Amino acid sequence: MPQNPSRVFASISPAEFFYRNRQMAGFGNPTQAVYSTVRELVENSLDSCEDARKRPEIKVEIDEAPSGIVTITVSDNGEGLPHAHVADSFGRVLYGSKYLSRQRRGTFGLGVTMAVLYGQITTETPVMIYTCTENDEAGRTYELLIDVEKNRPIIVSSNSVKRNKVGTSVRISMKGAVARAYDRVVDYLRLTSVSTPHSQIELVRDGEKQFAIHPSSDTLPTPPVSAKPHPHAADMELLRRLIKKCAQSPLQEFLRKSFQQVGRVTSSKIIEFLGMNPQREVGDFERSDISRLSTALQNFQGLGRPTIDSLSPIGEKPFMNAVLETYDAVDVGYAQKGPSEWGGHPFIVEGVIAIGGRLRKAKTPGLFRFTNRVPLLYDASEDVMTKSLNEVDWSRYGLTKSRKVGLFIHFCSTRVPYKAAGKQSVATEAEIESHLTLLYKELGRCLRRMTKVKKKRAQRIKEARSYSQQLALIAELGAELSEEDEVPSVHSLVEQLFEVNLDV
Amino acid sequence: MPQNPSRVFASISPAEFFYRNRQMAGFGNPTQAVYSTVRELVENSLDSCEDARKRPEIKVEIDEAPSGIVTITVSDNGEGLPHAHVADSFGRVLYGSKYLSRQRRGTFGLGVTMAVLYGQITTETPVMIYTCTENDEAGRTYELLIDVEKNRPIIVSSNSVKRNKVGTSVRISMKGAVARAYDRVVDYLRLTSVSTPHSQIELVRDGEKQFAIHPSSDTLPTPPVSAKPHPHAADMELLRRLIKKCAQSPLQEFLRKSFQQVGRVTSSKIIEFLGMNPQREVGDFERSDISRLSTALQNFQGLGRPTIDSLSPIGEKPFMNAVLETYDAVDVGYAQKGPSEWGGHPFIVEGVIAIGGRLRKAKTPGLFRFTNRVPLLYDASEDVMTKSLNEVDWSRYGLTKSRKVGLFIHFCSTRVPYKAAGKQSVATEAEIESHLTLLYKELGRCLRRMTKVKKKRAQRIKEARSYSQQLALIAELGAELSEEDEVPSVHSLVEQLFEVNLDV
16 A cells, blocks of 8 residues: 555644634734733743833833724843844744843743734734843834744845834734724733833833823832752653763752752751762763662652742732732732642742722622733633632622622742743642632632721711710810810811711 | 853753653643553554454453552554564654544654653553564564653664564553543543444453453444545645655646545636636745635635544544433434534534433533543533533523533544643534534434434323223223123233333
8 A cells, every 4th residue: 555645754843733723812803812912022031121120111002093004012121132042032932131040021932923924924024122231332123023933034125223212112014903902902001010110111002102100119029030840840851951061979968959849958858868879970871770869869858948039029018019000909818838849840829809999790709810920811720829819708708799899819939830932821739729729718808807907997987976976065065164166176186086987 | 240050041852841841731730641541552552453344353451569669561452563673663752644634543653652751750661562463484573772861762672572463562661640540541542432432452461351341342443544634734834845855847737636525616716816827837836826815725715624534533423423322321322423624623412312311410511521432530610522511501502500411522533722832621612512503402402302312202101100090990891891800901902003112
């Protein structure tokens, strides 16, 4: 039998893979494409400002031509891109500056390239980039396309310009559906100002300024730094790579140098458990040795908590203030769980529970999800944050249908287990789930306290009002008796006595 | 300012991308890994048997060592792999034989490689492969690992063997959680026998045969053939590729040769609309010409239905019989919608509604999802099939909480818009959604008819029973009058009259 003629064997590039499966990366249709383009560009801008240790000033411009061509421009005051890396950063899938082990918004080297690709396949217009770093005497502009089959950039033009403002500006044209995406874009930017409260974000649509969100926090967060791997992440692949890097190290030194949370005591325990020679050079290890070492490291219990300087939680005050300001909430509470690790990747979960203001009424609190300071607006139902939320009996914490309650949950980690490349929902990992459950319960207790405080205050105002009325009568009587024309006011006296505001 | 030392620019291979984000491909934890390995290997085997036009005989073996190492072996009687392609097929991500435009189970060249990768990072054991094609005098065995950073296979061993049974057998060892995955594996295999009813599937666990599912259908389906692209799929990228293939063709000939549903009339209409010269060679087209042509093709209305020989729906009889047999259903109904296309990719949706038997009671029918004959068991809630199901008011079709009803929905297409690389749920595309809604409504009407028929039959049995009693009295009386000892039976007479079975 001859070979089946329909069997063609071939390798495809990652650009080709995501071109064919663009819905996986959040570019499935013209609505998603507009939303994801804004999102990916804003994320990159915020990361870049963080690297530059500057307060982010981000400008988003969306212009729609009568032909239906949408042009999206995002400009920032970040550190700019070194010229040697511009073409690959925008024109090569899975290329980026982000493969270190620390909390980042962008992680895959995929999002912005997908936006460029989407622009290209719908309008064949190249992406336009302006960028300039502190080290450059002049900025440069670029026009790029992508060779999808080969996964590499095509440089259409590259010019030095007079402008030398440090930062980056990116313009992408595509066939997009702005009308259908617009509300989500606005939600995204508002929620971004909650999770990055030190940023300034401006939105311009068809040349008209829509709004500018000003920072609700003065302090720039400490930038996260790259961390050593956690022993629980030591699968065979990682272990082999680490051994390659310091093949001449004796085992004990190797363990202490290569991993976090492994000092003299822990490394001795592991080595003793394995019955290995602590002085043996790891370069001499055979497959079976590495396999045993991997198992021991991944299962070792009793390690200290993972280091947290690779993480950047929003923090109690900035997070609460941002929610208060953005949603006019009446009261807020905060809780944080962790640090812990999933598969060896350190993480923290933190959350704000808020009542009143512009939050919606519901039996289950409205959920606003964030990962590494990025708001997630799609695919909520399969997210571990949603699943854990639904497992809590919120009525126990005094939640009824008639109450306005919102939950703002931030999961931050050196690696987020997104369910898909479009980064819209987080997969269920046991360790993450259990920490979320603890977090929700603590936020539930916050809610109960807020409810009690509110009830107490209401009671106190009631008492004060009735006392005030009686005191007013006495004052009137006193005035009458003393033949004074003016009855003295008891209002502020009562307010001081009861420590309440009677005008509420 | 010196460049930020934390900025390291690098490109990663697709193998590295999926190694880091393995949860996206269905390999997030030891439970998923067992399930996905079985699934990916079985899918490949079924595809291979289809290519060989043989009735699939698939054997799945799962062995768990006391150490927790799980070994999964899947053997088939498919066409085998040409030796030149074995290493890349198992050791290179995004390499495969499946990039043609026709319905296939496997599509990405990702799944099996991920299983190999997972085995490697948890046990460092190479995948073992035996394969032999009709053309080979002898089979060969291979042991392979993957160079993750370079995305290429490492051949540990490769030997000719005496065995020459045509087919493929693959063995992967990993740290897996069989106990937690087992029920899903069983569900998966049973549902596979529903969507591929001509297959024979055997499951062996720890050396003991668990079950063998025999074919419920005799006929092998017609193998789908590769189709020309649909005009609605003509984005800039595709159009440029097609033009490259026949640069010297005049425009009209190019359109007719390159696309399905485009004949003389349609191509003339498109060319007239664009005001182009039908004789101009497409190789001479400039960017703006290609862009206009792309827009015109993607938006052209009034094309014929897409060709369906690239698709392989299960079909009314085989689908209904398989459900009847697998679920001991009391009654079933079938409906089909399409062919239509989403983004230029032809698709059909078909479904079976079943009542009674081993189906569960619920207000909304239990949903069993299939894409290209593959059962989907995870991530149901974000799937367009679930969303459309929930939009139907099932009470209108006589569905109550106390009824056992199941829906088996099959979406088949030359391209399935999976939400993630793990292929567990289908993204929402307007065209797919609207066809699903039509399908559900028709299945709802089937349900109502089945209900009516059932009610009518019950009524008829009741009437027959009462008639039978009276007739029996008359017969008794007659016997008495005629002084006969034996009263004649009226049972079969009544059954014939009423066309019912009174013993039910």
